[in-house]
Every structure is written in structure tokens, then in C-alpha cells.
Amino acid sequence: MNHKNTLPKHLRNLLLAACTALPAAGVARPSGQALAFTCAGCHGTDGSSVGPSMPAIAGMDPEVFVDAMQAYREDKRNPSIMNRIAKAYSDEQLEDMGWFFASQRLRVFPQAYDAALAAQGLELHQQYCEKCHENGGLPGDAGTLAGQWIPYLHYTMEDFINGKRQWPRKMKRKVEAAIEAAGDQAIPALVNYYGSQSSTGPTMTTGTTGASGAEEQEQ
Amino acid sequence: MKADMKRRTFLRAAGGAAGGAAALGTLGFPALVLGASRRVVVVGGGVGGCTAAKYLRKLDPSLSVTLIDPEASYTSCFMSNEVLSGERTLESLTFGYDGLRGYGVTVVQDWVVGIDPDQQQVTTQGAQHFDYDACIVSPGVGFKWDAIDGYNEQIANTSIPHAWFAGPQTLLLRQQLQAMPEGGHVIIVAPPNPFKCPPGPYERASQIALYCQHHKPRAKITILDAKDAFSKQGLYMEGWRKLYGYGTDNSMIQWVSAAAGGAVEELDPDTRTLVGLVEDFQGDVVNIIPPQKAGNIAFAADLVDGDWCPVDKRTFESSRHPGIYVLGDASSAAKMPKSAYAANSQAKVAAAAIIARFQDQEPGDPTFVNTCYSVVGEDFGISVAAVYNLDSDTNTIEPIPGSGGVSPANASPEIRKREVSYAHSWFKNVINDMME
Structure with missing residues (x-):
């Protein structure tokens, strides 16, 4: 999928979600909304999770969503319940679900974090991560980090580091460099920084990201 | 008590007016022209009932949705085994209905004693009457004493x-x-x-x-x-x-x-x-x-065939009485298990089907999921999942071949430990999706 265009992203997502909601003539299939509704028992209503181990998927880039689901479907990620669930869906259905979640507003919930680690994480983020995870890791082409649940982010980083999840291009080198710079603190610092952005407490953002600690973020 | 009486009188009056509108509707007037909001009465404030009430209002805020349950709050049975071990309190499983009220659902604390499918009316022990255009019955199980x-x-x-x-x-x-x-x-x-x-x-x-x-x-x-x-x-x-x-x-x-x-x-x-x-x-x-077997009201309302309530699995509408939808444990929903997640999944299918019916549209193709975690002990969680499609020919909800199943055998301690934390997050999200 290549979605380069000049429309503001949220508008583009909404338009495409509206298009994919139209059923293909003569083909019986559940709507993207019906498919996506079945995810809410684990990922929260419309994908805004309130459970710290389950990632928020509202506002997620549809391409990132489909990539993740395909990786689960093909057993390329550390096995969880998702490997078993993803095997039920066709590419087309994954895209339908992806567009549904892309058009949902991400609601973030306050979570406890270590302020000192978060401050250190901000610096590491700017040096090693911001280039791909733009705007402090807001939902975008490289997944949702800002406001994401800390326990889930820890699992994810463990999986990358232990070779149980394939590194995206350049990410391994960048994470290794961050660890080289900050040692064992690097991952907890980064994870606390991302998690801190859902807090109503002092925000650790650069002030230009739009992640102001508000309860809702425009994706 | 006084406030209660007022509400009752108001509901009767509102029900009466809307009932008249519905009667006109059957003579061929489009409901929209009449401006009457469609009324859905939900019997049972468990996973099925709450989820349906919330999603009905979420999908169509013009609907009038009333949920009736004898209890003032909901206490989840899932995770209650952890009360036995002392890992959690009963209070941690208890939730009020204010979240649903926030969605515009009217929550009534009373015991439903009868459902009249011809008059389309629900009657409670407290002698309240609620007229409905669609009724959802989600009473859970009863026991064969x-x-x-x-x-x-x-x-x-x-x-x-x-x-x-x-x-x-x-x-x-x-x-x-x-x-x-x-x-x-x-x-x-x-x-x-x-x-x-x-x-x-x-x-x-x-x-x-x-x-x-x-x-x-x-x-x-x-x-x-x-x-x-x-x-x-x-x-x-x-x-x-x-x-x-x-x-x-x-x-x-x-x-x-x-x-x-x-x-x-x-x-x-x-x-x-x-x-x-x-x-x-x-x-x-x-x-x-x-x-x-199905809960008492399912028997009182003649919704059962044997122990459970047969339904059209595309909509969860009762096969015995049209206009009544039976969700969750009480329904005969083979091959889905009687679980919280199943009820949650069925409720959304029924809510969408009811709205489609009100709009004179065909219901969409349903899709269902079940997930269930169990905590076997310290750092040892396990799960089962299934994704289902409807086989219309047999009216059976079939697991999609090649998907679903249980956690891998002899998984690493890390995986088992993570499944405990997934279990607890699952709990929070199911509660969230049903009533918050």
C-alpha cells in the first residue's frame, strides 16, 4: 500500500475508511466495523485500551496495523494469542480493520511513570528515535509510542532485543547505540518517556509535538 | 420513592405515546416522519446486556435504551476465582452502571417477571411496564437444582x-x-x-x-x-x-x-x-x-427449547418470538462457548442487527470472537481464542479453520508470565467495552 498524497492524514484516513465501508457488490462479508468491534474486549472500545499489557490500536496507521497482523499471522512475532487470532483474517479484512482503527480517535489514560527516567528517555528519543518515530512517537508510519502502555512497550522491546521480533530497518543499530550511551537505563528511560505522554502530570515533550498530556490525541 | 413514581408515570406516558406511533407505523407511515424514537428494552445487566445497551446508543444515539437488572451494580464472575486465593477483593470486581448512564442508557433496578411478545411489553416485579420495539434478553444461566x-x-x-x-x-x-x-x-x-x-x-x-x-x-x-x-x-x-x-x-x-x-x-x-x-x-x-440452563426469565417468556434459547445466529433474534433477541449464556449459540467475551461479541452483532432492522435494512454478515484467559498459579497464565463466521446453511457459528486454539504447550516461563498480565488487562478491557 502506498498512500502518498497531500490530504491531511486524518482526513485521508476518514475518507478511505468511508470508502472501504462500502461492501463489494455481491460479496458477503462482515464490514470493517463489525470485524474491528470484535477486538474491543481486549483492546478497549474502538482500540483505546485500558489494560496496560494490551496496546492501544486506535488511530494507528493502517499500514502498520496490517504489517503487524500479517507478522502475527505468519508466526513472525513472539507467540501470543494474536498469532492464533490473526490466522482467521484475509489481507482484505485486515485492511478493512486497519482503516477502521485509523479513523478512531486515540484516548490515552494516565499511567504511573518514573519522571527522572522519562526525562532521560526524552533525550535518548531525540537523539536516536525521533527521526523515524516523529513527534515524540505519536501514531504514524512507525507505530504508536506516545501514550502507549509502559508494560506493553517493555514486552515489545524485550522481544526485539531477544531476537523474537524482526527489527525494522535501522532500528537495531539505533537501539544498540542508545544502550551503548545509557546502558541498562536506556530501554526503561525510553519506555517511561513514551508512557509519560499519557500522563496528566508534567509532560516531557518538546512542546512542539501536540502531545500536551491531554486526554485525547488527534491521530 | 417519589422520584421513582414520577419516573414510572413518565415512562408509562412516554411508552403510551410511542406505542401509538408504532401502531401508525405499521399502517405504512415511515417511522422517521413520526419522529418517535425507537425503544429497546434490555433485560439483564451482565456482559451481554450492558454491551448491547452501550453499542446501541453508540451506533444510534436516537434510540431510547432501557436496561433492567435487579442489582444496583454489576459483579463480574470472571476473575472471581482470584478472590478465593486472596489475590483480589470482590470489590475489585464490582462496577456501577453510571458508565452506561453516560451513554444515555436508562438503568432501572427491578426484576423482570414477564415479556409479552404480542404487546411488546416487559413487566417487572415492581409492576413497571416498558413497551419496546426490540427487546434484548441476556439473563445468564440458572441452575438445575x-x-x-x-x-x-x-x-x-x-x-x-x-x-x-x-x-x-x-x-x-x-x-x-x-x-x-x-x-x-x-x-x-x-x-x-x-x-x-x-x-x-x-x-x-x-x-x-x-x-x-x-x-x-x-x-x-x-x-x-x-x-x-x-x-x-x-x-x-x-x-x-x-x-x-x-x-x-x-x-x-x-x-x-x-x-x-x-x-x-x-x-x-x-x-x-x-x-x-x-x-x-x-x-x-x-x-x-x-x-x-438458561436463566428464569427465558423460561417465563417462553424463549427456550429444552434448556437454552434458540436464535437466528445472524442477528441473535429468538427463533420462538420475533423482536426478542437472546444473548450470552442463555442463548443456544453453538459453537461458541458460554463466556464473557462471547456475550460481548454477540451483543455487538445483535445491536447492529436491531439498528439495521429499524432502518429497514438487511443485517450484515456477522463475525464473532472469543478469548479467555485462565490464571493457573503464580506467573502461569493460559488462554484460548477463536474467531468465528456464520454458516447460514446450518445456522451454526463455525470457528475459522486454521485459526484460534489454546496457548502452546510447554511454552517458556516468560510467555506463561505474560499471559497472567494479559489476563488482567483482558479483564479491564472487557469491563471497559461493556460498560465504561
């Missing part, structure tokens, strides 16, 4: 709890475990299929074992089963071997299948003795989970 001689509701409430609804009986069972002598014997009587929460009795045995491990290390737990196999059996036994010595002479947990004499016919409540086909079993603490 006559299945085990000597067992009855009064004994369950006072000395030998079923604790299959979370509440006072859960606390009674917890207190009995705490008061049990060192080296005591706990008996759990597991019911025949189908029943609510298929892995539940085995998670219960596990959580009681977790408690005993810390507080009564010489205690024994016997599961007397009416079946020869059970949900997630291989994974449970793996966990029991690892955590509780299962398979050794010193195992804390013993499972007696029906074939091995586990089926129980009679109880002597005074001596807490269970009479089996092969031998008798005497326990210090006895927990009987009786055989099950």
Missing part, C-alpha cells in the same frame, strides 16, 4: 456454595477455605456441558491450590467431574504438574473424571459427603457447581 439429590438453593446460600455467581457465595467459600483445618480436603463438583465458563472449575481448583500452597500446604483438592475431558485440559495439567505436584503421590489437586467415578448423584449436606457411582467422597469444604 434437582440434578443432585440433597442439594438446593438454601444449602448453597448457607453451607455448600456454588459461587458460580460472584457475590456472597464467593465470600462464603473464601471464608470456609480460611477456616478449613490444616490438611483439609476441598471438593469441587464440576458440571456437565454445556455450562457457563468451561475452564472456570479448573481455574477455581488452581486458585484454591494457590491459596493452600501458601496457607494450608498439606490440603488436598479433589475435582469430581461429570465429564471425561475439559477446556484447556492439557495446559491445566501442565500447570498443575509444574506448580502443584500433579501426577505425583503428593499432588495437591486430583481430578476424577466421570468414567473414573467423578459423577455425583447425591449430597449429604450434614456430613458434606458426595455419593458417586463408584465411591463416596467426604470434604471439609464442598463447592458444588450445579448443572445449568
